[in-house]
Amino acid sequence: MVSMAASETAIREAGQDFIRDIIRADLAAGRHETIVTRFPPEPNGYLHIGHAKSICLNFGVTGEFGGHCNLRFDDTNPTKEEQEYIDAIERDVRWLGFDWGGHLYHASDYFEQLYQWAEHLIRAGLAYVDDQTQEEMRATRGTLTEAGTESPYRGRSIAENIDLFRRMRAGEFPNGARVLRAKIDMASGNINLRDPALYRILHAEHPRTGTAWCIYPSYDFAHGQSDAIEGITHSLCTLEFEDHRPLYDWLIDHLPVPSRPHQYEFARLNLTYTVLSKRVLTELVRGGHVAGWDDPRMPTLAGLRRRGVPPAAIRDFVKRIGVAKANSVVDIGMLEFSIRERLNKSAQRRMAVLRPLKVVIENYSSGQSEEIEAVNHPENPADGTRRVKFGRELYIERDDFMENPPKKFFRLAPGREVRLRYAYLITCREAVKNKAGEVVELRCSYDPQTRGGNAPDGRKVASTLHWVSAADAVPAEVRLYNALFLRPEPNAGDFAADLNPNSLEVVADARVEPDLAADTSHAAVQFERQGYFCRDRDSTPDRPVFNRTVGLRDSWAKAAAKG
Numbered sequence: 001m002v003s004m005a006a007s008e009t010a011i012r013e014a015g016q017d018f019i020r021d022i023i024r025a026d027l028a029a030g031r032h033e034t035i036v037t038r039f040p041p042e043p044n045g046y047l048h049i050g051h052a053k054s055i056c057l058n059f060g061v062t063g064e065f066g067g068h069c070n071l072r073f074d075d076t077n078p079t080k081e082e083q084e085y086i087d088a089i090e091r092d093v094r095w096l097g098f099d100w101g102g103h104l105y106h107a108s109d110y111f112e113q114l115y116q117w118a119e120h121l122i123r124a125g126l127a128y129v130d131d132q133t134q135e136e137m138r139a140t141r142g143t144l145t146e147a148g149t150e151s152p153y154r155g156r157s158i159a160e161n162i163d164l165f166r167r168m169r170a171g172e173f174p175n176g177a178r179v180l181r182a183k184i185d186m187a188s189g190n191i192n193l194r195d196p197a198l199y200r201i202l203h204a205e206h207p208r209t210g211t212a213w214c215i216y217p218s219y220d221f222a223h224g225q226s227d228a229i230e231g232i233t234h235s236l237c238t239l240e241f242e243d244h245r246p247l248y249d250w251l252i253d254h255l256p257v258p259s260r261p262h263q264y265e266f267a268r269l270n271l272t273y274t275v276l277s278k279r280v281l282t283e284l285v286r287g288g289h290v291a292g293w294d295d296p297r298m299p300t301l302a303g304l305r306r307r308g309v310p311p312a313a314i315r316d317f318v319k320r321i322g323v324a325k326a327n328s329v330v331d332i333g334m335l336e337f338s339i340r341e342r343l344n345k346s347a348q349r350r351m352a353v354l355r356p357l358k359v360v361i362e363n364y365s366s367g368q369s370e371e372i373e374a375v376n377h378p379e380n381p382a383d384g385t386r387r388v389k390f391g392r393e394l395y396i397e398r399d400d401f402m403e404n405p406p407k408k409f410f411r412l413a414p415g416r417e418v419r420l421r422y423a424y425l426i427t428c429r430e431a432v433k434n435k436a437g438e439v440v441e442l443r444c445s446y447d448p449q450t451r452g453g454n455a456p457d458g459r460k461v462a463s464t465l466h467w468v469s470a471a472d473a474v475p476a477e478v479r480l481y482n483a484l485f486l487r488p489e490p491n492a493g494d495f496a497a498d499l500n501p502n503s504l505e506v507v508a509d510a511r512v513e514p515d516l517a518a519d520t521s522h523a524a525v526q527f528e529r530q531g532y533f534c535r536d537r538d539s540t541p542d543r544p545v546f547n548r549t550v551g552l553r554d555s556w557a558k559a560a561a562k563g
Helices: 004-013 018-028 049-065 083-096 107-123 134-139 158-169 219-229 239-254 278-286 301-307 311-321 332-346 492-498 514-518 555-562
Strands: 035-039 067-073 104-106 127-130 179-182 197-201 215-217 234-238 262-266 348-350 356-361 369-375 385-391 393-397 417-420 425-433 439-447 474-481 504-512 525-527 531-535 545-551
Touching: 018 049, 018 234, 018 262, 035 049, 035 234, 049 067, 049 083, 049 234, 049 301, 049 311, 067 083, 067 107, 083 301, 083 311, 104 107, 107 127, 107 158, 107 179, 107 197, 107 215, 107 219, 127 158, 158 197, 179 239, 197 219, 215 219, 219 239, 234 239, 239 262, 278 492, 301 311, 301 545, 311 332, 332 531, 332 545, 356 504, 385 393, 385 514, 474 514, 504 514
Parallel strands: 035 067, 067 104, 234 262, 348 525, 356 439, 474 545
Antiparallel strands: 127 179, 179 197, 197 215, 356 393, 369 385, 417 425, 425 439, 474 504, 525 531, 531 545
């Protein structure tokens, strides 16, 4: 239990939003001595960036105000749940920077208690077994403007309902033959209160309980009661559950639960050029549109991790967008800004040439080479320097040369002098072409008096280029990831029509510094003038593979600065 002084300090230091305001008020009024929240994923897929908002909120408020957050798997649908998803969820929550300690639970832990509470509702005349098919129940549910029609089985006796429900549990009936429904109000303006299903028959093996059960509680029935069993004080849900809150409260009111949690809703995260529907993400994987749940184009936490996104950047992003009551769409550039801001501080600099164009320095002796000192991070002197080889033959970016440049092209061109990063000033003398007329090699000269990139006579050059030594650079594959969807707000109903055919560009013949090839860690690095990259697990000892995390260009920050 957290002391009052510690609680008051935490309250003062905590952030500002309506959820935190509610918690402050509850603590100040003495309604709760400590805060208990829960993050309750269904283990039927991988977590995505939208879940990160909920994770940061649920774990964050308990860290700020004292208390703990439970990780609870709402595992009530065995046909869609797999151990792979359970393992992935635990891994992702930890990667994001949170830990549930000893507070790991499953809705399946409470199956027997939930069943007993279902019988309690039957005995109180508040639940009944319905023999209608799903289609019949859907047809009699009514509309937003018309009341529903009561089931012909609604008047069954308590004894008959208990008997049928127990026979459902015993496995006597096939899937879909019967359901247990709450008896509330078929004329309610809230359709969720029109005798919702509490249990359905499902002969399927459960990842944790095996074949012990052939009836499973609905999400609505299991969720609130699991909250009550765990002593949850603030059940934080996204806005789509707002219309379910009356049912949440009705069940709490009519069952002998050990505590009375309260549900609060906040706006879910929506991102431009992104779909966060678990159904769509599942179809992307199963349909082969991506290479798996951790494909770096996916908005899953596993995909973001493989892409090289640091978890601190996601936490920064979630904090930046805040917690609101109204849904909105966040510009993907805001997430990229948070990623770039973090990586700019931590990522060491290296040189890599993605589309190599050979440069021969004709007045540099053949067979000669030297080591040039390069800075690992311009803002972090403690990161030190490294030595890179410089020789007669180099590679520069193909886009850094134009034979007939326009007026504002300041990079290399015939007769023009540029600076090679950390090295010398060079001047292009000739462009060598192949039979197709394509430039395949540049003949240049260098000024040996400009080592370090500065001219003793003070002359200026308009551009600085990155480069690698042709003799020492290592071939690499570089994967350039772009938005998975073409439109800012993709159509989740027909997502395939909005897929970006250029969401992945594979650069097969890049050249990188030897240090990059030798470093087998997955730490992010900045390819100078290119962006931030990380080593992919597909790398081999003789051929590294790098994923682009984010480019250097920061369009969102510029737009935000303009207001």
